[in-house]
Amino acid sequence: MNINWTSGNALELLENGEAFFPAAFEAIRKAERSVVLETFIIFEDKVGRELQQAVIDAARRGVRVEITVDGYGSADLSAGFIEAMTAAGVVFHMFDPQPRRLGMRTNLFRRMHRKIIVVDGVLAFIGGINFSADHLADFGPTAKQDYAMAIRGPLVDDIARFEAEALAPVRQPRLSWLRFRRKRGSGAQQAPGDSAAALVLRDNDAHTSDIEQHYRIGIRAARHDITIANAYFFPGYRFLRDLRHAAKRGVRVRLILQGEPDMPAARFVATMLYDYLLSAGVQIYEYCERPLHGKVATVDGTWSTVGSSNLDPLSLALNLEANVVVHDKKFTAELQQRLEALIEDHCQLMERQTRPRRKIQRVLVGVFVFHFLRRFPSWAGWLPARKPQLTSAPMPAEGLSAAKEHSDEACEGKP
The missing domain is CATH 3.30.870.10 (Endonuclease Chain A)
Incomplete structure (x- = not known):
């Protein structure tokens, strides 16, 4: 249960989609090198489409973008929605995708329920808000009340390191964002605030409780x-x-x-x-x-x-x-x-x-x-305990070429 407490963090509370989505999309639009995004749900509604366009634009300007969604929470994403991103060079992963049985989703247990974004290794978001329009008040009476936070400072380095480790099984050997961050990242050197904070995880291995x-x-x-x-x-x-x-x-x-x-x-x-x-x-x-x-x-x-x-x-x-x-x-x-x-x-x-x-x-x-x-x-x-797998969506040739070029630049330390 040991965790790494860091000091010198700047934390911003974000309430509901009205605060979270503009902050997250602005960060993605301003990204210069990398965007890592994990979420339980992306829906193909106005929020999901805005996220899709933001990551496509980022990938096209040379930003390395990786998205992970849960195979249960985002099971209804269409092939066309995903292919639009991968064609632009976005690397798209799905956690534990499983076929439906009699029309029912079967991957009920051990879901990837995290909601994390890391941008350029210096800004992170974490909380409970999915990328869906039901986190906005104009959705109506069933709009959700929820919270997230934006983080700058040394804690971002811990979150980025965790994401690199989580994605290691599906990355090519030379695509090491951990090496990239140690070479170029400055999160561990900055102290933009005075908050002490720590990342706490729950998984089915070393951090069960x-x-x-x-x-x-x-x-x-x-x-x-x-x-x-x-x-x-x-x-x-x-x-x-x-x-x-x-x-x-x-x-x-x-x-x-x-x-x-x-x-x-x-x-x-x-x-x-x-x-x-x-x-x-x-x-x-x-x-x-x-x-x-x-x-x-x-x-x-x-x-x-x-x-x-x-x-x-x-x-x-x-x-x-x-x-x-x-x-x-x-x-x-x-x-x-x-x-x-x-x-x-x-x-x-x-x-x-x-x-x-x-x-x-x-x-x-x-x-x-x-x-x-x-x-x-x-x-x-x-309950079912087989180790769930990350599955990466195939990339069209042009998207694969763009992703390789972006990752080559990252590994070589180019801007």
């Missing part, structure tokens, strides 16, 4: 306040126990959960935990404006996290996830302020006396859920 453990460290260290906003809340027994213990020792513990869920089943299972948490003094707020998709938290005004990891069995025990953990009063205060606004304007407090009347069926389901949470981490090891 790192994100959950860092949440629990923050919860156990809390003295005054814990605020967690999470879309899919179904954490493990130890996590729930830590929340109860914090509330019982006088910490104000507030959870912001879905009141208007995009997946009704997610809210139903979360409500199975309400009795257990409310009885210890945990405050639960349901966000009722639109679907909550965020994965953020703050503790005591100094600790915070933003990333892709939900607090449910998929994210905590199966998916590939990435969060940034922050020790910084200014960034944490801004995130806290945004969450306070949600609570004040758009949330409903779940009072014990207003809960649905306890019926025997609900009690039985609650007992099942409780014991399921206690045992799920060990059960997860029984």
Whole structure:
């Protein structure tokens, strides 16, 4: 669970697609050498098409562009949409693509759920926002509420190194962005801010519970306040126990959960935990404006996290996830302020006396859920565990030639 804390970072909180998409697209349009992008979902809507055009333009002007999407989340991308990018020299990878069986997607487990962008090795983005129009308010009542962050400083070097390692299996031997960054990158030399931050990962190898453990460290260290906003809340027994213990020792513990869920089943299972948490003094707020998709938290005004990891069995025990953990009063205060606004304007407090009347069926389901949470981490090891593969889309001859030329320049250290 060891992570590399870096200081001297400049962090910017980006709320919803209205803030995230313009910042990400501007960075891609200004890229001079490289763009690495990982995301769970790209849809062929107005956001996906704008991303497509931005990376095509970047590749055509000589920027090395690599995109990785998940084979489950982005299974419906058309061949034409992908080929338009690869023809321009974009290198396109899909994580664990699997055929449909009886019209159903079969790659349900161990998804690549990260959302990361690294531009020129000096600017990175990380969070929970996919490239889809449902992260914009004009999508309508089902538009998602979510968060991301832009990062400059030494932490970008760690994120870029991680991306190079993640893509190493599908790169030609001489296409080493890690060598390129050590030669030309300046992220490790710059200190554009004063925030301490670290990249925390969850995978199915060496980091199986790192994100959950860092949440629990923050919860156990809390003295005054814990605020967690999470879309899919179904954490493990130890996590729930830590929340109860914090509330019982006088910490104000507030959870912001879905009141208007995009997946009704997610809210139903979360409500199975309400009795257990409310009885210890945990405050639960349901966000009722639109679907909550965020994965953020703050503790005591100094600790915070933003990333892709939900607090449910998929994210905590199966998916590939990435969060940034922050020790910084200014960034944490801004995130806290945004969450306070949600609570004040758009949330409903779940009072014990207003809960649905306890019926025997609900009690039985609650007992099942409780014991399921206690045992799920060990059960997860029984689920399909073959090593998922990255598959690269074939490039037309002209795109392959352009990509080789761009990578040759990178390896030789040319501008």
